[in-house]
Amino acid sequence: MRTVMSPEGDIGMSNAKMEKINLLVTGVGGQGVVLASDIIGETALAAGYDVKKTDTLGMAQRGGSVLSHVRLAPRVWSPLIKDGTVDLLLALEKLEAARWSHFLRPGGIAIVNNYEQPPLSVSLGQEKYPGDGAIAAALKRRTDQVYFVDGTVRVKELGNVRTLNIFMLGCFSVFSPLDVETWRESIARRMPENIREINLTAFETGRKEIEGVRIGKS
Amino acid sequence: MEKTLQLISGNEALALGAYHSGVQVAAAYPGTPSTEILENLARFKDIYAEWSTNEKVAMEVAMGAAYTGARAMVSMKMVGLNVASDPFMAASYTGIIGGLVIICADDPQIHSSQNEQDNRHYARMAKIPMLEPTDSQDAYDLMGYAFDISEEFDTPVMLRTTTRISHSKSVVDLNRTRKVKNDSPAFFFNQQKYIMLPVNALPRHALMEKRMLKLKEYTETFPLNQISWGKRDLGIVTSGVAYHYAREVFPEASFLKLGMTWPLPEKMIKDFAGQVDRLIVVEELDPFLEDNIKSMGVEVTGKEFIPLVGELNTQIVTDSSIGVGLIPESEKILPPAEGLPKRPPLLCPGCPHTGIYFVLNTLGQRTKLLKSKDDGPQEPKLIITGDIGCYTLGAYPPLSVLDTTACMGAGIGQALGMARAGVKSKVVAIIGDSTFMHSGITGLVDAVYNQGHITIIILDNRTTAMTGHQEHPGTGISAQGEETFAVDIESLARGIGVKDIKVINAFDIKALRNGVKDSLDREEVSVIIVRGSCAMRVRKRANPRKIDVEKCTQCNYCLSLGCPAIQSADGQVFIEPTLCAGDICTICEQLCPLKAISA
Helix, strand or coil: CCCECCCCCCCCCCCCCCCCEEEEEEEECCCCHHHHHHHHHHHHHHCCCEEEEEEECHHHHCCCEEEEEEEEECCCCCCCCCCCCEEEEEECCHHHHHHCHHHEEEEEEEEEECCCCCCHHHHCCCCCCCCHHHHHHHHHCCCCEEEEECHHHHHHHHCCHHHHHHHHHHHHHHHCCCCHHHHHHHHHHHCCHHHHHHHHHHHHHHHHHHHHHHHHHC | CHHHEEEEEHHHHHHHHHHHCCCCEEEECCCCCCHHHHHHHHCCCCCEEEECCCHHHHHHHHHHHHHCCCCEEEEEEHHHHHHCHHHHHHHHHHCCCCCEEEEEEECCCCCCCCCCCCCHHHHHHHCCCEECCCCHHHHHHHHHHHHHHHHHHCCCEEEEEEHHHHCEEEEEECCCCCCCCCCCCCCCCCHHHHCCCHHHHHHHHHHHHHHHHHHHHHHHCCCCEEEECCEEEEEEEECCCHHHHHHHHCCCEEEEEECEEECCCHHHHHHHHHCCCEEEEECCCCCHHHHHHHCCCCCCECCCCCCCCCCCCHHHHHHHHHHCCCCCCCCCCCCCCCCCCCCCCCCCCCCCCHHHHHHHHHHCCHHHHHHCCCCCCCCCCEEEECCCCHHHHHHCCCCCCCCECCCCCHHHHHHHHHHHHCCCCEEEEEEEHHHHHHHHHHHHHHHHHCCCCCEEEEEECCCECCCCCECCCCCCECCCCCECCCCCHHHHHHHHCCCEEEEEECCCHHHHHHHHHHHHCCCCCEEEEEECCCHHHCCCCCCCCEECCCCCCCCCCHHHHCCCCEEEECCEEEECCCCCCHHHCCHHHHHCCCCCEEC
16 A cells, blocks of 8 residues: 655756755664665765765664765765754654755655654553654654655565665655666665565665655555 | 765765875763764775773773874764873873874763863863864864874874764865875884973973963964955854854854864954954854953954854854844744654664663662652652663663663662662662673772672673674674673672672573562672663564454563554554564563463
């Protein structure tokens, strides 16, 4: 099932070469957020951009929420992105998308994996996991360009749930000014031989999925 | 040329910078955010790299190596320098022969530490030069300068980084290749230099003061102290990552970016100040640059509006600057979405700490303690002093098993102090295996020597887990992956004189409960070694547990373990098969009162 929550918008980023992009990648410790943001950075460097990327990890690697800032431009200063200036939010988990929604710039893009990993406080009944409506509403404070994708379902069909991060890169790549071949090369470079093919397949699946969501909406 | 450009972290850049500068000996104890420096160096087999028992030993290893003319370095997180401060001061007095670089990684914002001390003060106290990178390129370049300065001025050099620099990736031109300056290190007899008896130390102090005068001249021409002129109405002195935030907030201002922050280039600063209408300092944590610039008689502001607490970012520098009229009001930022559940870090599924923590939680009636915390002061039934590692996460609910956490190794001494002060409750100290090696051993010796009736629980997961699984003296594997001697904790404790020592399987709840009860009843120092491999290191995961919904009554007892694999949706508890550690753990299965959990 595809959940489409936003009208077809002006992507703006896929056509001309963007001057600069501020990107947030988020998810839960263990989902591969850091590797995904590394690959984005390496792809951008290969395409000739100046790049900075920084993760908020610390103790969060033990199942906590993880956030990577990636910035591409002719010259990048701060590694951290200023509030309200994120062009694209790539979320591997729904709650984490809402958590960082205030970083989006007006009219930015959010690509959200339609997957719920309840924090312990939710399992213990102390707090409530927000409904899809509340998550979409948090994002829509800033933008109508909110795309929900069924990444976890798709990569389960592929037979390897650990490829979710690369699937999500596939979704992002459609909006990015970076050449698809450069993407494939940097993914291949980072993956050991035994999981290279399945990750490249996950990347293609992500590309198709997001195109489907975009077209499906019109 | 293109090929030398790489996207690497500050820590990788420091390691490569040191390697290309010909470092021969490197020592460290793991600590966020410094760990990856030695990890990256250890991969080079043509140097010697070690995980030392603690930062003090690491500093001494590097000192010894530098005395022979080899280039040596030591890396640590900021609190590590507290541990290493004794040899650190001594190294400043004796000086070196081969370059000695001390990398200190501060943690503004306390991402993973116990404080946010500003270690720049240490450079001033020890009267040694200090360099500060602003990004990975600076980190790479400054390592080269650091060794050269060290040798030229006969001094250790401190290179101070922060979490944001160490853990951010930026583009680096790796434009050097490895050159070793002295390939036949040797130690030469020189008692006046190396023996810090009063007769030698006093003249060495005088030499240090002369050295500082020379360094003050040097810093005036240091290539990475750079002025970039913009408009003259605002001049900004800055260093470290704060430079980038300031560049972004004040794109038109003039900048003095300092790569060498001790000693400061007084002439350069005064000259810069004289050419701008208003001078400010943008720096993280303490007003280190600001206070020292003020003491030159230069009018400057900084901490009047830039926060003292926490790390900076572009938003904070913007908001602070609006407050004092440096920039105009900008659009209101959107607040974070409200009412979202938090997602704090947890012990992993299959963690060997969960079982013993559950036992301590129930024996110590910790859940009740937590619920009645508003009823006024009360002594826990079981006082549990904690330490630094993954197991500090046991302080969070639902386990809530720790009463204190101060610094590496503190728990044992604190437990003894409480027992000797005469608390009514039993006192237990919790410490991990790597932390025990680091600074728990001396505490245990003290407890045995001074006969405190405390129980020390050593959580032996066979690795330094929190910082990403580094080896330590108990694992028998060196930093460079070679097999070495493994220090046996049990024999060590026995040798110290502990009579009651139990080694218990971390995944056997009944044995853990009986063991703890028995030790608590004894009128002597007792040690319990809880042994079980870190779950992140166990590759084979078989037979995730399942909950039989027919038998389950939703008593939620299993949820009180705080295991991330045990979740609840729509009122039904379930075990997420992709997270469960399966056969290696089975703790929930052992606990379930209805026997509803099985493979």
